[in-house]
Amino acid sequence: MKHSTDHSTRHGRGPAGRPIRNGRGPARRIGRTLALVLPVVLVLSGTLAVTRVNWSGTNSSASVLAASAQDVSKRAVSRAPHDVLRDKLLVELQEKNPGVALTHLQEAVNGRPSLARHCVSIARALGRAAVRTYGPTRAQSYARPVCDTSFATGVAAQHR
Numbered sequence: 001m002k003h004s005t006d007h008s009t010r011h012g013r014g015p016a017g018r019p020i021r022n023g024r025g026p027a028r029r030i031g032r033t034l035a036l037v038l039p040v041v042l043v044l045s046g047t048l049a050v051t052r053v054n055w056s057g058t059n060s061s062a063s064v065l066a067a068s069a070q071d072v073s074k075r076a077v078s079r080a081p082h083d084v085l086r087d088k089l090l091v092e093l094q095e096k097n098p099g100v101a102l103t104h105l106q107e108a109v110n111g112r113p114s115l116a117r118h119c120v121s122i123a124r125a126l127g128r129a130a131v132r133t134y135g136p137t138r139a140q141s142y143a144r145p146v147c148d149t150s151f152a153t154g155v156a157a158q159h160r
Contacts, residue, residue: 082118089122090129098130098142098151106146119147127154 085108093101105122109115123146130139136155143152 082115086122086125093126093129101126102144102146102151120150123147123150124154127151128158131155131158
């Protein structure tokens, strides 16, 4: 019995004599393009979605951030310590109560005297946030002489 030798599968030719492409066709190009572009699109869309969340806890539409492609690529700017403290205390006011936030404000100013010049503005911001969260009467009940009664001033200013 003699075996026929068909050499058509050798040297890059298929059984019908057509060249074998070795996976370099349009499907492979599309797959490679998607593999490169898809992660970038997902990261950018996720970043933009996160920046649209109102992290401050207030109902103000002015606090919603709008990101653009150029903002995403910029290096993050470091924030001033008093801004970080204010934001932390505003979150604490929402999660616990204004009394806890005022106590921590006083402790922060005592521990870091450079924050004393910002104490009044932070306490007023806490007072305004307390009125939005608890109403004017209940917010006023948390007032104490932190930063020359600036919390009470913030409550009164927001209540008008």
